[in-house]
Amino acid sequence: MNIFIKTTIVTTAIFAIGIIVGLWLGQEKVSAFESELTSLRGSIENTELQFLFLDVLGSNVSCTYLLKQANNLGADSENLAKQIENYETSEKIDEAAFKQLKSSYTTLLIKDWLTMEKIKTTCNATYVTVLYFYSNNNCGRCSEQAIVLSYLKQKLGENIMTFAIDGDIGLNVVSALREAYSIDIFPTLIINSVVHKGYVDLNQTKEILCDYNNNLTIC
């Protein structure tokens, strides 16, 4: 057999295995994310329900328990956020599956944020919520903003709940939020429901956080 034909067969075989492995790895990853997403969704719904018991029926579900739940939720969603953020920048073959996953995740994240806000008000919690709007396409300082938030999260732990939302994702719920808070530039932070447009550096963020809770270790 001609060596060029042999080469084509062998190369195509190795190449095809690479593509199949790539697709399989991608599917496995997306499935793992979906599974975590389902679990997170369940936790959020459960917390929401317990919150309703407390808020509407005045049941004996304690705020301490709800806050513990809220902290766990915050940690889970942030962990998933980081995984998805890193996977987003890696090489993938099946982009469509990832986009769908990211949409589901973003919706869930907003729901999570709303639940945290409600629990905070009802239970007089001291944690600070930060809704962070970023863009992968037209944002010069989003990477720095993400670093500042990661740093503060690391320092403050459960005292700060961060929710990173891709402002360009094209979801109705995101558009509604952007309109509600007049978000036209990135990065934009909504810290305890107050809008801060543009990059907020470490010192400024510290000041804002300390205004809400002077007992934080960074104050």
Next chain:
Amino acid sequence: MELGAILLLGTMYFMLYCSVFWLLVYFEKRKEIRIDPIPTRFPLISIIIPSWNAEDTIKAAIDSCLALDYPKKEIIVVNDGSTDKTKEICEGYVKKREIKLLNKTNGGKASAMNYGLNHAKGEFVCCLDSDSFFKPQALRKMVGYFEDSAVGAVTSSMKVYNPRTWIQMIQWVEYIFAIYLRRMMHFMNCLYVIPGPGSTYRRDVLLELGGFDEHSLTEDMDIAFKIQKAGYRITNSINAEVDTITPDTLRGLIKQRIRWYAGFCDNSIKYKSFFLNPKYGTLGLFVLPTSFIWVGVLFASSITLIYNALGILITATKAYFAVGFDFNLLLAKISEMLAVGPTYITWFAVIFLLVSILVIYLGLKSAGEMVNFKQKYKFYALHLVGYTILISLMWFLALSYLAVRGKSEKTWKGTKI
């Protein structure tokens, strides 16, 4: 799928195809790799040593010729207007009637070779750069190939002599790989360079083709194209070993490679009729066209590497200015990145790493250098890390040189030969 991913996959396929091609050639011909035809006769071979200011190496070069285990040889040193002690050193050998010394005004390596060719009497003419040294069996291993009248030239197997600097260590691995590749190209009849150290020509063929082009940047490539065009074969003997001194500084290497790569571009234009021409078989249909694609791949790989490295550097700088240095944050970021796990790129990266290791292994095996495998681990590491970027840089400089050279200056006058 995005355009970037399609381009990436296309590049992967191309690289894989070329690697698989040469590996298949190896496995098909593995029993013949170290076998040279046994000569039935030993005609006179004229060894021409073109020399310019070679006082440091000429003695060793001549001594290696004298030590050759070959019955009929004449050694001709062409002193191309040296201003150092090259002439005096050679005269010592002339007195003992061991060599012929021809003195001429400086005109470059090709002109020195042509001058020597006109005085050579051998049926075959061998060129030895003045900074290269034969191993004793070299001519015996090459001469058998000429019993096939279609063979116009036989190339040798070059190794880097006494590598000391990191630049030479990288070249040592490169030359080992070249030994393997040149032998594979021999099997596919697609050699297009006849290197200066130790290659042997049929004298009649050289004369028929008008000798070496004195205006070419790379006369060894030009003559190879001429020989292929005239319908002669160029073969390679892996056992005909020659040690050669390679540039020991980055500056020296850049200078050499700009000449080589610019010469390759010049010759590609001059012999454009070879490209995609079935008459020239694997050379015209595969090797030459893919050479240019490889240059593109090399650039793309280097730019991607540099882009990614710069990206990491910029992120790290931004992080430093945003929050100062925080070791825990750094660790967290690294573990997050690792947590992504393997992707299809990982698969191809593993395949290419395995292919690279296999090729280096086959190169060492082909070149009879397995004994040095463990001792030279530093060489392989340097080669793996620095080669792609280094060669891309050389190519970039060579293309820049071609762009600014214009048409006024076609050669490098006074180039050390």
